[in-house]
Amino acid sequence: MAKKITGPQLILANRLDDGRAVFLTASGTWSNTAADSAVAENEAELDTLMTVAQAADLANLVVSVTPVAADTSGDAIAPAHIKFAMQARGPSVRADLGYQVSPNWEQ
């Protein structure tokens, strides 16, 4: 059973092969864009998402699977805490690096 949650949650992880931050989507895939995140509104939904995420961990697709508080108040879903919001954007001191450039900035 998932931990008790006090608000909406999304699932954050790092890809195994390059360590880039990724977000679990409702279809069970991993996206470079936090706005694509599936959001769990309660413990049962978080359990479901974590089951999917942990399967991806076991399948060696991602590591460091972490449920984090989601900010759903704006136009796009984003991690609520600055630490995880930073993962969704990239280093604030290098505007030329990370997803703040574009979701596909390395392609």
Added chain:
Amino acid sequence: MYAYDTYDHAMVNARVAEFRDQVDRRMKGELTEEEFRPLRLMNGLYLQLHAYMLRVAIPYGTLSADQMRKLAHVARRYDKGYGHFTTRQNIQYNWPKLSETPDILQELADVEMHAIQTSGNCIRNVTTDQFAGAAADEVADPRPYAELIRQWSTFHPEFSFLPRKFKIAITGAAQDRAAVKWHDIGLVLKKNETGEIGFEVLAGGGMGRTPVIAKSMRDFLPVPDMLSYLEAMLRVYNEQGRRDNKYKARIKILIDAMGIEEYTRQVNAEWEKIRHVPIDVPEKEVARIKAFFAPPPLAVSADDVAEVTELANANFIFKAWLNNNAGAHKVPGHAHVTISLKPHGGIPGDASDAQMDLVADLADAYSQGEIRVSHEQNLILPHVAKKDLPALWAKLDEAGLGTANAGLLTDIIACPGLDYCALANTRSIPIAQSITERFDDLKRLMDIGPLKIKISGCINSCGHHHAGHIGILGVDRRGDENYQLLLGGSGAEDASKAAILGPGFNEVGIVDAVEKVVAVYLGEREDEESFLNAYRRLGPDVFKEAVYGTD
């Protein structure tokens, strides 16, 4: 510089091959992350916020020009075109791919570099004075001893799983530029009354959440006894250091609990058992190591060089650079030069691949092919003829590397902070940038004089805030970045712990607070009194009043 022998090459190459196999097995799923994590950490590979981070060892901060070129190549080919020089005189890459890490390590091995023991609960990279072998004030070059410690500690089977990480620093000069009193073990080279060279041994220093200044436990340890004594020190710690709580596992906690006298007694008792078994290195081997660090063939020449004086009289910025970034060399007619990696508004410690290549070329042209990294996150050309200073400065300045602020307020240490680090609570780099933008007038900086600001984005203290004349510590206050202001620390021979002045600030308020503190200093200082001495004389109240008001 030390050059690998066949054993060194074989060991490092074998480690690369081993790690390549481990990465391959991880990618195939034959190793779980739980199994793989300690293996990657043993090879300096962390997982941070945006990507993996590879920390490459630069033993005692000494690099050849060719090694620097390789670091530039790695930045260009495998990373995002830059690297970050750290307070342990190492370099970190922020974007390597796991699958490419073995190739990076093989490229590094080709120039006698590696990432071994840059993480984990083992003996980390030994740090030293960035001017070692060049400084006019040193008793002896500490690097041969640092190299002996490196060889002794690398893959030491007994000390590969210590209670916690272990950091050793060594200085050859009475003026401590290596922060030895903030280390688990600090060694200070000195001469005794008969002229013999040995070490004062200090133990139990460290930063982190429990800052402690190391205590002296032996006034004079003869050089030939160094390794057996270190072995005794490590053994007592390894056996008795706490393993139940990582926050209480450093040697500083053990020594605080048992007292330095009891720790010394136990170390001496252990040493008596082992000092006659062959741990210490035979004199012939010591001489072989020392030969790698023989002084370069610098021709003695006059310290006064007309063209240098003329340019200094004509160009204030060059004059400032000469004063701040060029220091006294042991060979007359020469200087050691600090290349500031602290351009105003820049990221402390970062260098681009092009800048690294340029520094390598300048080292070949002007500094006997030698480069150093300082724990203050700058680069050093240790052996520059004074007549070459104008040409060197012009080339550095053109590449954005000529900032004349070494040792001044804007020569800030800052950890990567929340911009990169998974442990951080707040960002550090933007605070450093804001301060350097606020204090961007070189004349004002030179009027303020020596002032060390050190910024950490969490209590782990990678930014050395406890040792800052002005220290800044980032804390998470209910999800917001908040910055505490500390005053009065020192990482030098007069080491002291900075004290928190009062409640914290947001990212704008902390810069205002620093400016108010500096204004108090300028108003209250006597004659040539430094900021630190003024703080020590005045105490915190006058600063507190200026920063927080009287209410």
